[in-house]
Amino acid sequence: MLRTAICCAVLLALPWCHGLVTKEKPVVAHFIVGNTYPYTRADWQRDISLAASKGIDGFALNMGNDSWQLDRVADAYDVARSMDSGFALFPSFDMGIIPCREERDGDMLRDFVNAYHNHSNQLAFKGNPLASTFGGQGCYFGQPTVNEGWRRVLKRGLPAVHFLASFFMDPGIYGSMDSADGAFSWDSAWPMGNYDITDEYDVEFRKYLKGRTYMAAVSPWFFTHYGVDTLNKNFIYRSDDWLLARRWELLVSGRDQIDIVQIITWNDYGESHYMGPIASAQPGSESWTNGFDHQGWLDLQAYYIRAYKTGTYPRVERDRLFLWGRLYPARAHTQDSLKKPMNSEFTEDFAWVVALLAAPAQIGLRCGESRVVENLPAGVSKLRLPLVHDCNVVAILVRDGATVLRFEPPGFRFSTTPHAYNYNAFVAASP
Numbered sequence: 141m142l143r144t145a146i147c148c149a150v151l152l153a154l155p156w157c158h159g160l161v162t163k164e165k166p167v168v169a170h171f172i173v174g175n176t177y178p179y180t181r182a183d184w185q186r187d188i189s190l191a192a193s194k195g196i197d198g199f200a201l202n203m204g205n206d207s208w209q210l211d212r213v214a215d216a217y218d219v220a221r222s223m224d225s226g227f228a229l230f231p232s233f234d235m236g237i238i239p240c241r242e243e244r245d246g247d248m249l250r251d252f253v254n255a256y257h258n259h260s261n262q263l264a265f266k267g268n269p270l271a272s273t274f275g276g277q278g279c280y281f282g283q284p285t286v287n288e289g290w291r292r293v294l295k296r297g298l299p300a301v302h303f304l305a306s307f308f309m310d311p312g313i314y315g316s317m318d319s320a321d322g323a324f325s326w327d328s329a330w331p332m333g334n335y336d337i338t339d340e341y342d343v344e345f346r347k348y349l350k351g352r353t354y355m356a357a358v359s360p361w362f363f364t365h366y367g368v369d370t371l372n373k374n375f376i377y378r379s380d381d382w383l384l385a386r387r388w389e390l391l392v393s394g395r396d397q398i399d400i401v402q403i404i405t406w407n408d409y410g411e412s413h414y415m416g417p418i419a420s421a422q423p424g425s426e427s428w429t430n431g432f433d434h435q436g437w438l439d440l441q442a443y444y445i446r447a448y449k450t451g452t453y454p455r456v457e458r459d460r461l462f463l464w465g466r467l468y469p470a471r472a473h474t475q476d477s478l479k480k481p482m483n484s485e486f487t488e489d490f491a492w493v494v495a496l497l498a499a500p501a502q503i504g505l506r507c508g509e510s511r512v513v514e515n516l517p518a519g520v521s522k523l524r525l526p527l528v529h530d531c532n533v534v535a536i537l538v539r540d541g542a543t544v545l546r547f548e549p550p551g552f553r554f555s556t557t558p559h560a561y562n563y564n565a566f567v568a569a570s571p
């Protein structure tokens with residue numbers, strides 16, 4: 141970044157002096173600007189430092205059309221620049237919120253591109269500033285087809301843009317969507333039914349993209365619990381069987397054909413897949429997120445990010461244990477005024493454990509009467525512990541007959557008598 145600063149001061153003629161940041165195999169996190177109403181510059185600084193320290197290259201800024209959101213985004217770009225961080229940003233226009241029927245509705249997007257296309261912290265891909273969406277499959281912008289609508293808005297009379305669409309429809313659409321330079325497959329992050337994660341979406345998208353850019357998704361979890369009086373979303377996606385680790389393993393093994401990875405998410409509390417601190421304004425999700433910090437997942441993910449970027453799983457220098465799971469039985473009934481989330485039968489009662497070991501060791505997992513003991517090799521291992529009765533989860537690592545780590549995360553208590561339906565994950569990482 142020093143290079144950029146110096147050259148921009150003296151030699152504006154060189155291409156890389158026009159700002160923009162490029163990354164090898166970018167890994168970015170979806171960031172809901174709509175949750176940042178109270179954000180100060182210090183908040184952006186904290187998030188950028190933390191994300192960068194875990195190997196995340198940038199944020200995909202999910203934004204609506206409120207003017208205050210544009211102010212927060214301006215702060216984000218400015219703080220990233222002032223930190224001289226090389227941290228990358230790009231817009232993920234939320235087309236569920238931004239109007240897109242009339243041609244003039246596209247002005248907000250075009251104004252954005254004009255304002256940020258050459259910002260020093262704008263992510264570039266294949267030489268051009270990247271712009272993405274959440275949805276937008278129904279946007280005509282006053283044109284006869286959706287493809288022409290997007291072409292009119294992002295491809296005419298503007299600096300060149302690398303446009304990655306994220307439409308919620310059959311990926312076959314991309315075969316004829318020549319306005320898109322590639323696509324982001326949002327739903328590739330979770331199994332869309334009661335089965336383990338696969339790479340079916342990756343395969344399907346690439347078939348129709350035919351060499352254009354493919355951005356794949358990874359997410360640790362999904363639970364949302366809004367009644368009809370609010371957002372009317374009350375369901376889970378299946379997140380059992382170490383979803384975060386399994387999905388990353390698919391991304392690492394398929395990395396030659398995956399250009400960018402987008403983590404869902406940094407701060408979407410409402411859908412329980414946040415991994416950053418619970419620091420921004422919550423969208424009425426307090427009842428299922430308070431007390432459920434997910435930052436342990438960031439540390440586990442740092443390991444996989446390095447593997448994705450380099451093609452080789454890094455050597456583990458220090459033993460780490462990552463434990464997560466629901467605190468209440470999936471089949472329990474409660475006095476909740478809102479009914480059980482849809483698909484609750486897709487999940488089983490286990491603590492999911494990933495061990496990163498510097499050398500072979502024996503692990504003991506325990507919760508009340510439920511016990512698991514296994515001998516593990518160096519590197520990464522996955523285990524699960526059935527959760528049956530009220531109990532506290534404990535993990536013990538033994539090497540050469542001596543206990544090297546005893547981890548009893550405060551708060552990881554399974555209870556068979558919940559007061560409400562909460563399918564969020566309790567997440568704990570050993571120090």
Ligand SMILES: *[C@@H]1O[C@H](CO)[C@@H](O)[C@H](O)[C@H]1NC(C)=O
Pocket residue numbers: 157158159254258
């Ligand atoms: C960025 O682009 C604007 C026009 O969109 C131009 O005025 C400005 O000089 C450019 N800045 C750099 C550093 O290239």
Ligand SMILES: *[C@@H]1O[C@H](CO)[C@@H](O)[C@H](O)[C@H]1NC(C)=O
Pocket residue numbers: 205206207237238239
């Ligand atoms: C945002 O879009 C909505 C329509 O979805 C519109 O009513 C509103 O005026 C827009 N706000 C701004 C600031 O453009």
